[in-house]
């Protein structure tokens with residue numbers, strides 16, 4: 001009897017956990033639909049991860065990022081400031097260089113060919129007129145003897 005009761009409790013707990021796991025909606029994961037304008041959209045935010053460890057161990061810098069309340073798309077110009085939901089792109093600066101490159105794909109940033117040692121990558125979230133809204137810097141070390149694949 002006690003064994004059956006324990007089994008029932010375990011099954012109930014599993015059912016509850018399954019319900020909690022499936023309670024996340026598509027909106028919870030991907031955010032609001034880009035097809036519906038948002039009034040009073042919250043401020044945009046940039047989230048940048050440190051480089052992925054495995055590629056970095058081979059001397060390759062793969063940096064994932066995401067934006068909140070701003071979709072990264074290749075649309076530029078003053079007219080795009082009125083688009084809702086908000087759109088923009090990122091500027092990427094390596095090691096305080098006087099120049100940056102622009103990415104509007106929203107995909108992982110890849111930098112290869114850095115010499116061993118400490119480096120910094122600045123990621124800036126910008127509006128369609130290149131005005132910087134948010135920024136984050138990641139610092140890391142490229143190993144002197146990268147692991148071979």
Ligand SMILES: [Cu+2]
Nearest residue numbers: 091102126130
């Ligand atoms: Cu720009």
